[in-house]
Amino acid sequence: MLIYVSLEGCSYDxxxxxxxxxxxxxxxxxxxxxxxxxxxxxxxxDPYVIDRPPGGNLIVRPAAER
Structure with a gap:
């Protein structure tokens, strides 16, 4: 399983x-x-959210602004 992290303009796998x-x-x-x-x-x-799509990998990203 991979964890994709989007942090301050950078991406980490x-x-x-x-x-x-x-x-x-x-x-x-x-x-x-x-x-x-x-x-x-x-x-x-702490302010980031973790998406758990059906494919099995995780996505860590900033929460969407409203």
Whole structure:
């Protein structure tokens, strides 16, 4: 499974197994693992959302502005 991360104009394709993650993990656990992996501040991804499309991969992106 891949995790696609869109962060500040950059895209990262991360393998879930490298982060010891599974599709069933909570959004917070996924965000925490990505923050550690990318060496981000502990709350950097808090405003981001995680999409779980049927294909099995995950998409981490900024929440849409209203």
């Amino acid at each position: 991360l393998r879930a197994r490298d982060l010891r993650l599974d599709r069933s993990d909570s959004d917070q656990r996924i965000k925490d693992a990505i923050e550690r992996h990318l060496r981000l501040a502990a709350d950097r991804l």
